[in-house]
Amino acid sequence: MEKTLTSKKENSELKIFVRHFKRGRDLKPKEITYTRFLRDKLLVANAVKRGVPTILFSEIKSNSPFDDKQWSSFLDINVRTLQRYKKEKSHIFKQIQSEKIFELAEVVSLGNEVFDSPEHFMIWLKTPSMALGNIKPIDLLDSSYGKDIVIAELNRIEHGIFV
Structure with a gap:
């Protein structure tokens, strides 16, 4: 059974967002999950161009x-600015921020699949890793290259390959 990033609202905001794309309209609502969405790189690329609306960001953030x-x-925005965006229901994040939001959603989705619980995943994120040069995985998530390194390490853990 495919795990999803959230079960709170049945991914409601994601489903609405994905249905705006031709590729998304071809999917049945039950087929639209975070995992499937994040693995469809063409769909994500189109979504990045459109920008993440605040309501979808709130759903991703809450999970x-x-x-x-x-x-x-x-x-790379001020905390107050982020909080102001949360109050503005019509705000759409810029392309560069939208890309980062989806990258982090991808890390969270995989991390929650690999670890038994979000709490165990967060412990792993905050613990220096020998495989990552004694760097905490969370400290690598501020760049795309770092995100790729964290994803690769999560995949190794998932397949039982420990360094």
Whole structure:
């Protein structure tokens, strides 16, 4: 059974968002999950161009282990600005921020699949890793290259390959 990033609202905002794309309209609502969405790179690329609406970001954020301060750091915006965006229901994140939001959603989705619980995943993120040169995985998430390294390490863990 495919795990999803959230079960709270049945991915309601994601389903609405994905249905705006031709590729998304071809999917049945039950087929639209975070995992499937994040693995469809063409769909994600189109979604990045469109920008992430605040309501979808709020859903993604609520299912991540990251707080406002961490999100603002990842997105390279002030915490107050991020909080103001949350109040503006019509705000659409810029393309570069939207890309980062989906990258982090991808990390969270895989991390939650690999670990038994979001709490265990967060512990792993905050623990220096020998495989990553004694760097905490969370400290690598501020760049695309770092995100790729964290994803690769999560995949190794999932397949039982420990360094």
